[in-house]
Amino acid sequence: MAPSDNKFRVAICGGGIGGLVLAIAIGKYSDTPIDIYEAQPSIATAGAGFSLWKRSMEVMKELGLWDDIAKVSTKPPDKPHGPIFRVSDDPNGGYEWFKYTMSYGPSSMHRWDMMDLLQRHLPSTCTVHLSKRLRTFNATTPGDIRLHFEDGSVASTDVLFGADGIRSSTRRAMYEAAARQRHPLVDAVNVGEYADARWSGYRIYRYLVPSETLLEKYPGHPAARDFQMLCGQGKHVVSYPVNNGANINVASFVYDPDSIDKPFEGRWVEIALKQELLDSFENFEPEVRQVLELCESPNRWALHVVKDLPTVAFGNVAIIGDAAHGMAPHTGAGAGQAIEDAYILGRLLAHKQVTLERVPIALKVYDEVRRISAQKIGQYSSDNGFLYEFIHPSQLGRPRTTEMMQEWKEIIVELWERSIQSGALKTWYEAEMKLQELLALDRDMQGNVLPRL
Ligand SMILES: Cc1cc2nc3c(=O)[nH]c(=O)nc-3n(C[C@H](O)[C@H](O)[C@H](O)COP(=O)(O)OP(=O)(O)OC[C@H]3O[C@@H](n4cnc5c(N)ncnc54)[C@H](O)[C@@H]3O)c2cc1C
Structure with a gap:
């Protein structure tokens, strides 16, 4: 665990899967004080199931959550299994299209079980504040970000992470701030497109x-x-x-x-x-x-x-999970991507060389290693949804012949494979190398760090 002498305060807005895993990751690698601000009166989630794939389970293993997840998973998370695809609207009766057995099957569970176990693993350095819906934030002095909540209360922090889901207030306020400060990638005219989910x-x-x-x-x-x-x-x-x-x-x-x-x-x-x-x-x-x-x-x-964003970090603020790349769930990847964001961002922030002045550098690395890769997963997911439903542009006007069904099956499997391969453990090495490069540059520039809010 990194020493606390150069540390700062972190606020996480949103206590969903992404926010809780982020707190666990920061807590595992440092003793940074963390405040989670959750809009709801309790840490809760939809009463539904969800699945995690190998790449997300690797992160959970790294964070010490594997055993608890295995206990609430319907099938052991490391055995070969996977979905059966059927065509269910054929006038002559439904039939099996194909069975996609993954070498490392999904871990399916009830969301409540996941939220319960994540709460149990929150670090002692973390305080959860309930019924705190962030309205907006503004930075008064560098590193002193003022958080304004719907109930009229105000809190301050040095670093803010928005894990506040598809309708993220953090995303909106971050883009408004970036436009005000003429961020080269953010055109003030387009702020609404980035801030609003579609x-x-x-x-x-x-x-x-x-x-x-x-x-x-x-x-x-x-x-x-x-x-x-x-x-x-x-x-x-x-x-x-x-x-x-x-x-x-x-x-x-x-x-x-x-x-x-x-x-x-x-x-x-x-x-x-x-x-x-x-x-x-x-x-x-x-x-x-x-x-x-x-x-x-x-x-x-x-x-x-969420439209593909040109950045998921600005100054001392970053967004993760659905706030950063809310996507269609056709490859069941959104929560997994939130977990990977949380792991990489948590480790970068907890890095022993990351002081308050260097936080924008760490967040820039997070943006570089995670944003595009999560957006690609979102695109695969959206393409797969259309392919399951025979409405992908490449399928239009084509009858469901044996040859075409075989071809579409191969594309679906390929998109799944791309979605479930690789993962955050590999990305972490890339992130750490980039961080070292930028920190070296930072030292050469004798304190001329990247601009902050
Ligand atoms: C039908 C369906 C099936 C899915 N299946 C899967 C699956 O099998 N596998 C998978 O990986 N993903 C799946 N997903 C996607 C997954 O649910 C999301 O990607 C995931 O929940 C995102 O987590 P998050 O923590 O980023 O956001 P959320 O889970 O939305 O959590 C956001 C949290 O922030 C809080 N909040 C919101 N606004 C504020 C505010 N202003 N201030 C403070 N707190 C705030 C909310 O109350 C909430 O607790 C599915 C999605 C759908 C719709």
Whole structure:
């Protein structure tokens, strides 16, 4: 652990997966004091499942979380397994398209289990402040950032990390500050485009179905056992068991091509009628509809994404996770990418040579090693969503012949492979080398460090 003599205060805005892992990473490698400011009255998350892949699990292992995650994972996180892809809207009946067995299968779990274990691992140097929704921040003197909360209270910090999700207040305030200070990559006219998330055109219906209820009605139903991707024209359903098999996580995606890039009218998350869901999937095979029949009052999410940003760091402020690159979830990568951001940023900040004056250098390295790579993963995810639904530009006007289905399968698998390979451990070596290079440059310049807020 790095000594604290050159350290400073860090505020993390948002206590979701990214924010908590960031606090754990900083705490593992330094004794920097950390304040987490979370908008909600408790550390909570959607009542749904999610999966982590090898690259994210490597980080969790490094942070000492592996054993606890393995306990709440439906399948051991290091065994070969993976999703079964089916075509579910064929008029002649559904059929298996292909099975994609990964050499190192996904670790699927309920989100609450993950949040519980992350809270248990928070370092003693971390204080959590609940019901603190950041409105904006302003920097008065270098390193003294003023945080303004919706309840009227104010706090100060030396370094601010925004892990505040897709509607990030930190992202907005950071881009406004960058535009005011004429950041070369940020045009004041475009601040709104970076600050506001845009609607992807997808509505997602999410629900947890008790496995027992499904199996009572339909003994041996595959949804209680398999990770399934159930594909059809302009829509698909993802389902997999969570809570060690007690529940089935069901996410049903419906794409509306006419609405893309139009602002979404209405609440982003609301309770929908089951009939609306059933109507959307009326041409899907019976096994899919049997599961959807059990989704009483599902949550309907209007999926928003973040435009590719020209920077995720400015001065002593950086953003991570969905705040930095909110993406479509078609390769289940968003939380994994938040975890990788957190690991790299946490280690950079905790580096023993990073003093308060050098924080902007560390954040510049974070931007260089993480931003583009996370944006690429977002692009693969978005492409894969369209491919599952036969609406990718390369598929339009092409019938589902055996040859085409084989070709599309290969592209889907290739995009998955690119998404799940590599990872933050390798990136850390790259980051540390870049940091050393820039710090050496910094010393040569005798204190002429990069500009700060
Ligand atoms: C249907 C669906 C399925 C998915 N499946 C997967 C999957 O299988 N695997 C995967 O890796 N990813 C998956 N994702 C993506 C994943 O959920 C997100 O990428 C991940 O939750 C991002 O974590 P985060 O910490 O950046 O943001 P969040 O989880 O959104 O957390 C942000 C936190 O900040 C708080 N907050 C917000 N605003 C403020 C404010 N102004 N001040 C203070 N606090 C604030 C919020 O209350 C919240 O606690 C899925 C997403 C969807 C929609």
